[in-house]
Structures are given as C-alpha cells and as structure tokens.
Amino acid sequence: MIAFGPVPSRRLGYSLGINHIPAKHCSYSCVYCQVGRTNKMEIERKEFYPIDQVICDVEKKVLECSQVGKGIDYLTLVPDGEPTLDINLGNIIKSLKQFQIPIAVISNASLINRLDVQEELLQADWVSLKVDAIDEQIWRMIDRPHRALSLANILNGILEFRQKFCGKLVSETMLADGLNDNEKAASQLCEFLLNLHPFKSYLSIPTRPPAETRITAPSPDALQKFLKICAEQIPFLDLLFETEVGDFVSTGNFAEDVLSITAVHPLREQALKEMVINTGNKWEIVEDLLASGKISCVSYRNEKFFLHNFRNNQKEQ
Numbered sequence: 001m002i003a004f005g006p007v008p009s010r011r012l013g014y015s016l017g018i019n020h021i022p023a024k025h026c027s028y029s030c031v032y033c034q035v036g037r038t039n040k041m042e043i044e045r046k047e048f049y050p051i052d053q054v055i056c057d058v059e060k061k062v063l064e065c066s067q068v069g070k071g072i073d074y075l076t077l078v079p080d081g082e083p084t085l086d087i088n089l090g091n092i093i094k095s096l097k098q099f100q101i102p103i104a105v106i107s108n109a110s111l112i113n114r115l116d117v118q119e120e121l122l123q124a125d126w127v128s129l130k131v132d133a134i135d136e137q138i139w140r141m142i143d144r145p146h147r148a149l150s151l152a153n154i155l156n157g158i159l160e161f162r163q164k165f166c167g168k169l170v171s172e173t174m175l176a177d178g179l180n181d182n183e184k185a186a187s188q189l190c191e192f193l194l195n196l197h198p199f200k201s202y203l204s205i206p207t208r209p210p211a212e213t214r215i216t217a218p219s220p221d222a223l224q225k226f227l228k229i230c231a232e233q234i235p236f237l238d239l240l241f242e243t244e245v246g247d248f249v250s251t252g253n254f255a256e257d258v259l260s261i262t263a264v265h266p267l268r269e270q271a272l273k274e275m276v277i278n279t280g281n282k283w284e285i286v287e288d289l290l291a292s293g294k295i296s297c298v299s300y301r302n303e304k305f306f307l308h309n310f311r312n313n314q315k316e317q
C-alpha cells in the first residue's frame with residue numbers, strides 16, 4: 001500500500017500520505033527516526049516503484065475519500081526514507097497535479113544542492129527541509145549522514161532553493177537531549193534561519209519511539225533556554241510539541257488502514273482508540289493485528305504506541 005490516510009496533520013490539515021520508498025532507504029540514519037535505523041544508507045537516486053503504481057494507488061485512495069465525503073488538504077510525499085532518492089520524484093509530482101490537490105514533500109534536504117532535485121521540488125506547493133544542526137559535528141551525531149554528504153553543501157543548497165521556490169518552504173528541527181539543544185546550537189540555528197527566512201520554522205522533540213532508545217527530549221531547563229533564544233529572534237518560529245489527537249479516518253478496510261498508517265506514523269493509543277470509535281470499528285481488530293504480529297505495542301515515556309512490524313509483514317509478501 002503506497003497511499004495511506006488521510007492523516008490529520010497540524011501543518012497540512014488532512015494529508016493523504018504517499019509512501020513511495022520502501023523502508024528504509026535513506027541518506028541519513030537519524031538517532032530519533034521513528035522508522036528505526038537505516039539499513040539501506042544511500043545517496044544514489046533510483047526508481048523504487050513504477051510511477052503508474054504510485055499514481056494508481058493515490059487515485060484509489062482519493063476516490064475512496066471522495067466516496068466517504070472526506071476532503072484532502074494535501075497529497076504528501078512522506079515515505080519511509082528520503083523522498084528525493086526517488087528518481088521519479090519530479091514525474092510523480094507532475095502526475096499528482098491531475099488530482100488538483102496541493103502537493104507537499106517532507107525531505108531531509110540531504111540532496112538539495114543537486115540542481116535536478118531542486119528543479120523537481122520546485123513543482124511542489126509546500127516543501128519541508130530538515131535543519132537539525134548548523135555545526136558539522138553535531139549534524140553527524142544527530143542525523144548520522146551518508147559519509148559522502150557535506151553539511152556546508154546542504155545548507156548552501158537550502159538557501160539556493162529558497163531563492164527559486166514560489167511555494168511554502170518550511171524548516172524542521174528536531175531537538176534531542178545533549179545533542180543539539182544547547183545555547184550555542186540555538187544561536188547558530190537562529191542565524192541560519194534568519195538568513196533563510198522560510199514561511200515557518202518548526203521545532204519538535206522526540207515524542208515517538210526513536211531509533212536509539214537512549215534519545216530523549218531536552219530537559220525542561222535546556223528547552224526553555226533554547227526557546228528563549230529562538231523566540232526572541234525568529235517571528236516565524238512554531239512548535240510542534242503537543243500530542244496529536246486522533247481523528248484518523250478509515251476509508252474502508254480498517255485493518256489495512258492501521259497497517260499503512262503505522263508503517264510511517266506510530267500511533268498513540270489515544271489516537272488509535274479515537275480512530276476505532278470515529279470509524280465505527282471494534283478494538284478487537286487491533287487485538288487481532290497484535291496477535292498476528294502485524295503490529296506491536298511499545299511503551300515509551302508512560303505512553304503506549306502501536307507500530308508496524310516490518311519483518312512480519314514482509315514475510316507474507
């Protein structure tokens with residue numbers, strides 16, 4: 001299943017997710033990644049799925065949503081890896097325009113200094129680029145990039161793209177305890193963001209199970225100091241710290257929807273319970289998925305999360 005959702009997103013309203021890269025081809029292996037460690041670290045662009053397959057899957061979901069009267073605010077390319085690794089990205093975006101729904105891409109920005117990647121992203125309506133650190137050493141510790149990548153090239157590429165892009169450009173920074181949450185990192189980030197001046201700069205903290213269990217959100221004290229520095233300088237700063245509330249919509253096959261959503265978006269217990277209620281389904285479906293090993297439940301900082309079991313689901317394919 002390539003298309004999933006729609007998923008409520010604070011930034012994008014109702015977003016129909018497009019998972020056009022299988023887990024987990026990425027140019028980074030971020031310590032906080034909610035999809036787990038990267039086992040296919042790469043920077044070469046290639047085809048993952050034929051374009052027709054991606055578009056067909058999206059078309060099916062768009063139709064299902066329209067049949068249940070559910071509007072979609074964005075078609076969002078947010079795969080289990082880095083979307084710009086897909087050599088078909090530009091043609092996928094072009095083909096998606098037929099649905100006349102705004103198109104968003106959530107990228108780690110690692111290939112943004114490439115002109116072909118810039119050209120393809122220029123066709124989207126909303127682009128999010130990751131800026132976790134301005135310091136090379138911190139960037140290597142938190143994002144664990146492919147060894148051939150250079151942070152200076154990426155930051156230059158982001159600034160270059162900003163000059164050309166007519167849509168909404170946002171930046172995203174994930175803060176992790178002891179890594180990029182100090183005052184120096186805050187000042188460096190502010191300097192870069194003031195130069196970039198995106199539509200919004202989002203700050204977030206790990207709230208879902210990270211790839212490395214030692215990773216936690218900054219201490220309240222560190223967070224407060226960091227926010228004070230940013231808030232004083234950056235008017236376009238926005239926080240994504242709050243817990244998202246359920247209101248997920250099932251478009252027909254509830255078990256399939258849970259599997260496709262959890263593949264890229266671990267679900268909090270509360271969100272999943274609300275999804276069950278809102279769609280008139282039964283919690284037993286979730287229990288069956290747990291019993292069959294298709295999803296699993298983990299506790300993280302006193303909350304339960306439901307995750308997709310990639311290994312068990314792959315065995316069946």
Ligand code: SF4
Nearest residue numbers: 026028029030033108
């Ligand atoms: S958070 Fe994004 S960029 Fe980082 S490893 Fe996970 S998929 Fe890749």
